[in-house]
Amino acid sequence: MSQARIIDGKAFAQRLRDRLSLQVAALGEAHGLQPGLAVVLVGENPASQVYVRNKGQATVASGMRSFEHRLPDTTDQRTLIDLVERLNRDPAVNGILVQLPLPPQIDPAAVIAAIDPDKDVDGFHVENAGRLALGLPGLVPCTPLGCMMLLNDVLGDDLSGRRALVLGRSSIVGKPMASLLLAASCTVTTAHSRTRDLADECRRADILVAAVGRPEMVRGDWIKPGATVIDVGINRVPSLDPLAASEGRTRLVGDVAFAEAARVAGAITPVPGGVGPMTIACLLLNTLTATCRQNGVTVPAP
Numbered sequence: 001m002s003q004a005r006i007i008d009g010k011a012f013a014q015r016l017r018d019r020l021s022l023q024v025a026a027l028g029e030a031h032g033l034q035p036g037l038a039v040v041l042v043g044e045n046p047a048s049q050v051y052v053r054n055k056g057q058a059t060v061a062s063g064m065r066s067f068e069h070r071l072p073d074t075t076d077q078r079t080l081i082d083l084v085e086r087l088n089r090d091p092a093v094n095g096i097l098v099q100l101p102l103p104p105q106i107d108p109a110a111v112i113a114a115i116d117p118d119k120d121v122d123g124f125h126v127e128n129a130g131r132l133a134l135g136l137p138g139l140v141p142c143t144p145l146g147c148m149m150l151l152n153d154v155l156g157d158d159l160s161g162r163r164a165l166v167l168g169r170s171s172i173v174g175k176p177m178a179s180l181l182l183a184a185s186c187t188v189t190t191a192h193s194r195t196r197d198l199a200d201e202c203r204r205a206d207i208l209v210a211a212v213g214r215p216e217m218v219r220g221d222w223i224k225p226g227a228t229v230i231d232v233g234i235n236r237v238p239s240l241d242p243l244a245a246s247e248g249r250t251r252l253v254g255d256v257a258f259a260e261a262a263r264v265a266g267a268i269t270p271v272p273g274g275v276g277p278m279t280i281a282c283l284l285l286n287t288l289t290a291t292c293r294q295n296g297v298t299v300p301a302p
């Protein structure tokens with residue numbers, strides 16, 4: 001019985017963050033620049049508060065400046081856009097991230113459109129989405145960027161000709177992920193809720209990226225033996241222990257049934273400890289990239 005290589009995203013992300021810290025220090029010494037990241041959180045969503053705190057800590061630990069802006073749940077769209085426009089003009093701010101989801105009175109597309117594309121470290125602005133789709137330089141969404149780094153670590157720099165299946169078509173993961181895989185000369189399929197014979201599609205894939213937000217939807221027998229499986233899902237489900245579950249305890253699972261899949265795949269990311277930590281490391285990477293480009297400084301290789 002084979003067992004997949006477990007891709008340690010947490011350790012990979014830590015090594016990336018260590019390199020970024022050195023590059024941030026070097027940028028300060030050579031050019032007197034210190035990257036600054038502004039994170040805007042509207043409302044009290046407990047999960048969002050945890051993410052924002054983790055991002056702030058990671059930002060400071062890398063030697064960058066962190067600016068946190070917390071606005072009440074009742075904030076109107078104009079007030080939020082006014083803040084974004086102030087951050088656009090602030091020379092100490094090189095990167096801007098508006099935490100999603102936003103409360104229902106605010107249109108996320110209008111807010112993202114207000115962010116200066118050069119400071120859009122999430123890579124969500126239409127200009128950056130268009131640049132990625134056209135193969136032009138821009139800022140790339142953090143989660144797909146982190147997935148590509150893990151794929152290149154496992155499979156090497158040349159992914160050309162491999163069959164890749166992206167499960168999910170969101171603007172923040174599925175679509176940009178498909179663009180990156182296509183730019184790497186993979187043969188790319190995007191599958192989604194209307195895809196017919198989904199398990200058969202998955203079984204053809206040398207690279208399977210699951211980003212649908214459905215707990216453990218991808219089963220072991222959907223996976224091609226030896227395939228590389230990247231699980232982007234972060235789903236909170238009741239604890240396995242019925243007593244603990246009755247007390248409201250939860251656990252995190254991915255979009256892939258991990259134990260089953262690990263018996264078939266060649267390599268697989270766990271949840272937690274896989275893609276999630278890469279997302280935060282790539283946010284720091286994008287903030288460094290944005291700072292260098294804004295100041296005409298050569299971007300260091302990650």
Ligand SMILES: Nc1nc(=O)c2c([nH]1)NC[C@@H]1CN(c3ccc(C(=O)N[C@@H](CCC(=O)O)C(=O)O)cc3)C=[N+]21
Nearest residue numbers: 051097098099100101122272273274275276277279280
């Ligand atoms: N504008 C915006 N940009 C984002 O990048 C963004 C966002 N909004 N809204 C929320 C999602 C979620 N997200 C995560 C980042 C790291 C982990 C992460 O590090 N997870 C750990 C563990 C998490 C845990 O234990 O709860 C792991 O997977 O190992 C998870 C989720 C970024 N998001």
